[in-house]
Amino acid sequence: MLSANLLTVGAVAARSGFAPSALRYYERLGLIEAVRTTGGQRRYRRSVLRRLAFIRAARNVGLRLNEVSDALATLPGGRTPTRADWTRLSRTWRSRLDDQIAALSALRDGLDSCIGCGCLSLRRCAFSNPADQAATGPGAAFLPALLRRPQPHDR
Amino acid sequence: MLSANLLTVGAVAARSGFAPSALRYYERLGLIEAVRTTGGQRRYRRSVLRRLAFIRAARNVGLRLNEVSDALATLPGGRTPTRADWTRLSRTWRSRLDDQIAALSALRDGLDSCIGCGCLSLRRCAFSNPADQAATGPGAAFLPALLRRPQPHDR
């Protein structure tokens, strides 16, 4: 039986937490793949679950789907990814997380010094201008990239 | 001169860091307001700058515009907001930031214990399932709200 041990869309959805529509969407983007039954239904290998776990984790760290796609593309084509492969992919997140935590901490500490005054000054307030970017010239609270919320054409 | 001390769109854009189109958009949403010249051009009071600083800071903390709108709606209608008003509005961010930092730290620490094994297990990996949510039952890496990246209909 070649088809043993394969998962249906519903099963993968239940086990991964992604909606079936999201799984189809990811397949269109080339993030995951499935084999088909003779009737055309998707059947997933178990390895898709690890791939989906990677996708979710990457999204949580702030990667966009095309970045996830780039990362996944570096996996070896011919063989099943090893633990070392996954480790390599996820190792870069450590510094990304460190950066995010540092940025949020700076924001919080800025808040601590600011909340007493209620200033929210455009020029001086660490809250609207955490890294003291653009502190010269007339105001302009430009944020360091890590603290800017994603903007269209910026994400 | 009643019109002294008022700022044009361009000036507000330069000083706040928001694009003119964003300022018009915010006005449509009722987040900010402007008086008009006889010719119909916008003229902003200086207080709009603090309001915009608040908006930017709130966005940085992760609020969506409608939440920002709700927050701004609690400002007193009749008078110019005081420092105490702004302080009240921003005080809740402190715990929000604490939560975000804690969540990211948990993710990072989970990574520390996980990166050695490269597992990314759906059930056990702290990275894909940081707070050990949905740890019972068949997998499913459901994340605590603060760590979920914003989803459509979820943000």
Next chain:
DNA sequence: CTTGTAGTTGAAGTGAGGTTCAGGTCAAGG
């Protein structure tokens, strides 16, 4: 008074990340 820069509008477009729908097909238990 002219000229150039800055501003006006509503409508449409963008891009990420999906979801929903209509109209049908598949597969497995009874």
Next chain:
DNA sequence: CCTTGACCTGAACCTCACTTCAACTACAAG
């Protein structure tokens, strides 16, 4: 064999937060 629930497709739709466009007007400096 039949029913029932799961699955299929492409196209359309959705939210959020804006930006871009076209066609036109205002205002201030010289």
